[in-house]
Amino acid sequence: MIGLDIWMRENPLTYVWFGSYAVAMLIFAVEIAMVVHKRKITLQQVRLMREAGEEE
């Protein structure tokens, strides 16, 4: 922990950038990937249900 304290005071911009901004961007990227994936899956499911309905 003391090592981290010294490191963050010696490299404040790296600490701020990677600790906060990179993590926030990663969270945004994961959320975007999740909503895009959800859309693809939902479209696929609805198409399959529609095709199954047409076959009946």
Next chain:
Amino acid sequence: MAINWFKYSAPTTFYGLAGKLIPWFAISAAILFAIGLYIGFVVAPMDAQQGEFYRIIFIHVPASMMSMFLYMIMAGYAALGLIFNTRLSAMMASAIAPTGALFALISLWTGALWGKPMWGAWWMWDARMTSELILLFLYLGFIALHASIDDPRRADRAAALLAIIGSVNVPIIYFSVKWWNTLHQGATIKFSGTSMHVAMQQAMFTMLLACWLYAIAVVLTRVRSIILERERNTTWITELPEMKR
């Protein structure tokens, strides 16, 4: 030419409108994030007391504000759905919850990272931090409660009650710095003016606007999937161009 806004309160018309708006919000958000980061890291000067560590403010404050705004909007939509039984309102409330939860998480995470060099601790049971943590739990509770009930309309009603009751926490977060002695400072930006450097203000407001546009783009994308899922048995869904591919 008068626009009939009520027309867009129906999933049928809102679905198409949302699809057209998403790219504009997403592109604008990406541009504003780039501008905000440039001003925040290159243009804005170093703080006299906090050095470079203060730059966390450009993500921490917008994320915290978004977590509160989104909760109030979610509770508003949930209340509309509960009172008027409007389908789209409940769908919007469910679409907002995950984004709000992520903003609350970012706020807590970046707050911890800022707290360590400034206060010497990652976490303190400070009134604002504790109430923000409760906000995250409220979001998670809303999502979990909604997911635990199979019938979507019943799930909407149960989750709406939780959202409405939980909205009491938002003014507590906002006024916590006035009501209690906390580690957080009082409001810096007031209607009467601010002591912040102009470049710092510009970076913060640009990032806040970027977060707004990002949230709108993501929520609209999510609500389109919810509409598809819930309205799958209707004829208008089967007539959509993406269904014919």
